[in-house]
Amino acid sequence: MKFVAEINESLGISWNALRANKMRSVLATLGIVIGIVTVTLMGAAINGLNQAFIRNVSALGADVFYVSRFKWFNNTYEDWVSMRKRPKITLAESDALARQLTLADAVAPTADNEDSVKYKNRSASSVDVVGTTEAYLQTSGVDVAQGRFLTAADARGGQPTCVIGNDVATNLFRADPPLGERIKIEDQSFLVVGVLEKQGTMFGYSLDNRVVIPLRQYIGLVERNPGIDIQVKVGDLAHLDEAREELRQVMRRIRHLRPNQPDNFSINQQDEIVKWFHNQTATIAVIGLFVTSLALFVGGIGIMNIMFVSVVERTREIGVRKAIGAKRRNILLQFLIESAGVCLMGGLIGLGIAWVISLAVSKWLFPATLSVTIVTLSLLVSLLTGVISGFLPAWRAARMDPVEALRSE
Amino acid sequence: MRLILLQNISRRYQMGAETVHALRDVSLEIQRGEYVAIMGPSGSGKSTLMNLIGCLDTPSAGHYGLNGVSISDMDDNQLAEIRNREIGFVFQTFNLLARSNALHNVELPLIYAGIPAEERRHLALEALAQVGLTDRIHHKPNELSGGQRQRVAVARALVNKPSLLLADEPTGNLDSRTGAEIMALFDDLSRKGNTIIVVTHEEDIAKHARRIIRLRDGLIASDEQKVEGQESSVEGKTSPALDPRLSTLDRP
Numbered sequence: 001m002k003f004v005a006e007i008n009e010s011l012g013i014s015w016n017a018l019r020a021n022k023m024r025s026v027l028a029t030l031g032i033v034i035g036i037v038t039v040t041l042m043g044a045a046i047n048g049l050n051q052a053f054i055r056n057v058s059a060l061g062a063d064v065f066y067v068s069r070f071k072w073f074n075n076t077y078e079d080w081v082s083m084r085k086r087p088k089i090t091l092a093e094s095d096a097l098a099r100q101l102t103l104a105d106a107v108a109p110t111a112d113n114e115d116s117v118k119y120k121n122r123s124a125s126s127v128d129v130v131g132t133t134e135a136y137l138q139t140s141g142v143d144v145a146q147g148r149f150l151t152a153a154d155a156r157g158g159q160p161t162c163v164i165g166n167d168v169a170t171n172l173f174r175a176d177p178p179l180g181e182r183i184k185i186e187d188q189s190f191l192v193v194g195v196l197e198k199q200g201t202m203f204g205y206s207l208d209n210r211v212v213i214p215l216r217q218y219i220g221l222v223e224r225n226p227g228i229d230i231q232v233k234v235g236d237l238a239h240l241d242e243a244r245e246e247l248r249q250v251m252r253r254i255r256h257l258r259p260n261q262p263d264n265f266s267i268n269q270q271d272e273i274v275k276w277f278h279n280q281t282a283t284i285a286v287i288g289l290f291v292t293s294l295a296l297f298v299g300g301i302g303i304m305n306i307m308f309v310s311v312v313e314r315t316r317e318i319g320v321r322k323a324i325g326a327k328r329r330n331i332l333l334q335f336l337i338e339s340a341g342v343c344l345m346g347g348l349i350g351l352g353i354a355w356v357i358s359l360a361v362s363k364w365l366f367p368a369t370l371s372v373t374i375v376t377l378s379l380l381v382s383l384l385t386g387v388i389s390g391f392l393p394a395w396r397a398a399r400m401d402p403v404e405a406l407r408s409e
Numbered sequence: 410m411r412l413i414l415l416q417n418i419s420r421r422y423q424m425g426a427e428t429v430h431a432l433r434d435v436s437l438e439i440q441r442g443e444y445v446a447i448m449g450p451s452g453s454g455k456s457t458l459m460n461l462i463g464c465l466d467t468p469s470a471g472h473y474g475l476n477g478v479s480i481s482d483m484d485d486n487q488l489a490e491i492r493n494r495e496i497g498f499v500f501q502t503f504n505l506l507a508r509s510n511a512l513h514n515v516e517l518p519l520i521y522a523g524i525p526a527e528e529r530r531h532l533a534l535e536a537l538a539q540v541g542l543t544d545r546i547h548h549k550p551n552e553l554s555g556g557q558r559q560r561v562a563v564a565r566a567l568v569n570k571p572s573l574l575l576a577d578e579p580t581g582n583l584d585s586r587t588g589a590e591i592m593a594l595f596d597d598l599s600r601k602g603n604t605i606i607v608v609t610h611e612e613d614i615a616k617h618a619r620r621i622i623r624l625r626d627g628l629i630a631s632d633e634q635k636v637e638g639q640e641s642s643v644e645g646k647t648s649p650a651l652d653p654r655l656s657t658l659d660r661p
Contacts, residue, residue, distance in 0.1 A: 009520050016508040320504040323465060324565065325493020325521040327486045402465045406500070 006333060014338030017310065018345075028306040029346035031299025032385060036350025036378050037357070038292035043374040044358045046285050048367035053277050055200075061141050062270050063237050065247055067097070067230040071266040073276045086264040088227035091215065093254050097230060098135075100250045103243040105235040108135035109215055111226035117211055118184040119172040127168060128210035129185060131218020131226070139231035147179045147194030150214055154193075157216040162190035166198040166208035185211065186221050244269075296381065299346070300389040307339045307393035318397050319405030332398035339390025340383050347382025351375060411477075412572055412604055413439040413462060418471035420457050431457035433627040434471070439606070441572070444599040446615035447608045449624035456577075458624065459608045463496055463575045464488045476572050493521050497566025501578035503558045505550040511537065511561045512546040518569045536564040540594060556587035563594060567603075574598065574605045580614055592617050 018025040066072075069086050071079065094109035101107060110132045116125040133155035136142070142149075144163065154161045162183065169178050182189045190213055199207035219226060234243040244267060251265055311318070318331055326334075351370075358368040415437040422429045431454045439445055449455040460466040461473060464480055467488070473480040476495060483491065492498075497518075505514045515533040524532065537546055540560040550558050559579060566574055576595065580588030596617055599605050607618060615621050623631040 005520055005523065005526065009517075012509075012513075020508060316504065317506060320500075320506070321517070321521075322489060323463070323492060323498050323504075324518040325489050325569075327489040327521070329486070330521060403460050406465070406504070 006330060007337065010334040010337040011341065013334055014341045017314075017338060018342065021310075024306060025342060028302055029342055029349065031302035032296070032343050032346030032382055033299075033350040033353065035292070035296030035299040035385075036347045036382055037354045038295045039289065039381065040351060040354035040370065040374055040378045041357055041361075041368070042285070042288045042292045043377070044354065044368040044370050045361070045366070046281050046288070047371055047374060048358075048362060048369045050278075050281055051369060052367045053281075054274070061139070061233065063234045063240065064139050064141075064270065065232040065234070065244060066268040067232060067247065067251060068266055068268060069227055072268045073272050083266075087255075088225070089230060089265060091219065091228055093251075094228055094230045096254045097232070097247075097250060100254070101232065101246060103234060103236075103239055103246050104232045106135040106138035106231075106233040108132050108139040108231045108233075109228045110136065110140075110231060111215060111218055111223060111228050112210075113222050113226070115185055115222055117168065117172065119181065122172050124168060124171050124209075126209075128165075129218065129222050130210055130212045131215035131222065132212060133215055135233075136212065136231070139233040142199065143197035144194045145197045147192070149194055150212065155214045155216065157214060160188060160190045160217050161193045161214070163194040163196060163212045164192055165196050165206075165210040165212075167206055168209060168211055169195045171209075183211070185213070188217065188221055190217075296385060300343075300385045303339055303343055303386060304389035304392060306342075307335060307390050308396070310338070311335060311393045311397040314397075315400065315405050315408040318400050319402050319408070322400070322402035323406060328398040331400075332394045335394030335397050336387055336390050339394070340386035343382045343386030343389070344379065347379050350382070351378060354378075410441040411438060412441045412443075412475065413437070414472075414474040415461075416472040416474075418461060418468045418473060420454075420461065420466070421469045430627050432461070432468070435627070435629055436471075437622070437629065437632075439604070441604055442599075442602055443604055443620060444595075444618045445606045446618035446621045447606060447624065448610060448612075448615050448621060449630070450610065452626075453624040454627040455608055455624045457627075459575065459577055459606070462573075462606065463498060464491045489521075493518055494569065495572045497563075497569070497571040497574045499559070499562050499566050499574065499576035499579045501581035503550070503555075503562045503582070505558060505561055505565075507550055510547050510549050511542060511553070511564075514550070514561055515565045515568050518565060522569055532568055533564070536568040537561070539567060540564045554587070555583050556590055559583060559587075559591050560594070563591070563598075567598070572604060574603050576605065576607045578609055579607060580609075580611070588614070 067089065069088060070083050075083070091109055094107065098104075098107035110130060112128055112130040114126045115129045116123055117127045117129070130136075132150070134150050134152050137144070137149040145166070147163070149163055150161060164172075164178060164183070172178070172183065173181065178192045178195055181192050183192060184190070190211075196208070196212070201207060215228075232243075232247055234240055236243075247267060248263065251267075252263065255264060257264065321331060355370055358370050361368045415435055418432055418435045419430070420432040422431060435454075435458065447455050447458060457466070461468055464475065464483075465488070467473075467483065468481055471481065475491065478491070480488070480491065506517070509517075512530070512533055515536055516529045519529040519532060534543070534546065537543055540563050542557060542560050542564065545553060545557060548557075550561070553561065574595075579595070580591055583591060592614060595605055595607065605618075607614060609615055619635045621631075621633045621635075622629060623633075
């Protein structure tokens with residue numbers, strides 16, 4: 001009760017003080033506003049990028065291994081040079097893998113390249129043509145929106161069939177129903193048996209601008225001797241590590257590697273991308289937040305400065321308050337609340353500005369989202385800045401000698 | 410009943426290399442209900458004495474008891490509590506909070522005393538009525554005349570029903586007519602039983618009091634008691650525990 005009355009009194013005082021020095025308050029707040037805007041935007045940008053990334057990457061299953069010639073991440077130049085000497089992975093190796101693995105649900109060899117695709121007199125260039133088998137439906141996480149996916153019979157090399165991505169469907173067929181039509185890749189015609197569900201973009205590339213054809217038709221038509229990536233889906237997430245080890249051993253056996261020879265292939269996983277990306281964003285976050293918090297720091301110094309001025313200006317008032325019974329704690333609290341109030345106000349204004357900017361940024365530049373965490377954090381940070389930068393001035397005020405304070409002009 | 414007891418009070422200040430003796434071994438007793446004027450030229454130590462009695466300052470040596478409580482060894486916060494409970498200050502320059510209205514100014518001591526809002530308002534209105542300002546409670550200091558401002562200050566001093574009303578040159582910033590009004594208010598408060606100490610250098614103001622203590626060079630030069638219209642005086646000795654009751658009985 002008593003504490004509430006005290007807080008109330010302090011709030012009233014600081015509100016009055018702020019109103020009495022409007023220009024000064026606005027200028028003092030400005031530093032905090034700018035600080036909070038930059039810190040918040042930084043947080044929002046990282047947040048937005050992270051979310052967009054996770055959304056993208058979750059398209060790649062967590063339970064899928066990607067066996068390829070190259071390791072995805074953390075490669076030095078020497079790594080690249082040595083990996084270039086590794087033999088390409090062949091379709092035969094993929095087939096052997098599919099036969100020998102026991103912990104895998106599905107094994108899909110894939111190869112892809114950009115090529116142009118024609119329908120009647122229309123043509124789309126730079127379409128991602130993917131050669132694979134029916135297992136791709138399981139390993140890649142794609143869904144079929146219309147029609148069906150490639151069947152085992154298609155994959156073995158029956159009639160040339162294809163499944164097209166959403167973008168290809170809209171670009172090439174426009175309003176026409178694509179099912180049952182024929183498209184041409186490198187003068188070979190393919191029957192459209194399905195259209196894939198829309199998937200969106202990853203790292204700025206559309207995942208819908210593609211055509212999936214049987215790998216046996218792909219080889220020779222799109223590429224003569226493609227390097228194959230094998231997607232291996234593990235049935236049970238709990239046995240991910242065993243499955244990975246099995247995969248490695250089987251692959252080594254297929255390649256006749258002696259125990260002292262290193263792997264001449266790489267097994268990649270989605271979580272490596274996630275780890276890599278988090279590393280990148282964490283670095284950006286640390287540097288960015290450090291730089292932006294400098295702005296907040298400068299703002300805090302501004303507040304401290306203005307609070308010192310305020311304390312000196314109101315020395316007499318402090319004297320009067322002490323004379324009529326204010327304790328050190330009361331005076332300390334009064335000035336702390338005043339400076340916290342100024343900063344909180346700056347924080348609120350800053351958040352408002354950051355909100356508008358983040359809306360604009362995510363509309364035109366890149367995704368940026370103001371999460372509840374960021375809002376709470378920045379309000380807390382501004383409050384904390386207020387308390388920290390107000391402490392010294394408030395302490396000085398609280399310790400004033402009432403006799404001397406009353407004597408001041 | 411004894412309210413104030415000063416025993417061998419000294420107060421020294423360090424001004425650079427020099428030590429200033431503002432009060433030298435002063436002893437003084439003031440009873441509840443007394444109306445005292447403290448006089449003296451500047452540098453006589455009267456402000457220092459007022460600050461000590463008002464618990465704004467503590468003595469360098471000696472003992473101060475207020476209302477039976479020893480003040481001399483209290484720390485800042487304890488002093489603040491005593492000031493809040495026992496003492497009402499009235500200053501020469503009013504010292505009201507410029508941005509708060511009369512009511513809030515009067516409520517302020519009660520806020521620090523932790524009185525709940527409703528009771529606070531009630532007590533503040535009562536105090537303002539006592540000084541005749543019921544119709545001005547929502548005015549800010551700059552909307553009030555000098556006399557009215559000092560009335561608000563008196564109401565603020567009275568609101569926590571202190572043992573002692575301590576006024577420092579209360580008419581110093583007022584014209585003589587308004588000053589007389591304020592002094593009439595003090596006289597009235599004294600008649601109602603309040604203990605009042607007025608620090609002044611004006612004889613006219615001091616005459617309102619029934620006892621005049623004169624200071625010179627940090628010592629009590631004289632301590633006069635006025636009885637039923639006629640003046641009686643005890644010549645200034647700095648004897649310990651000078652009892653004014655005894656001195657009044659001494660003189661028929």
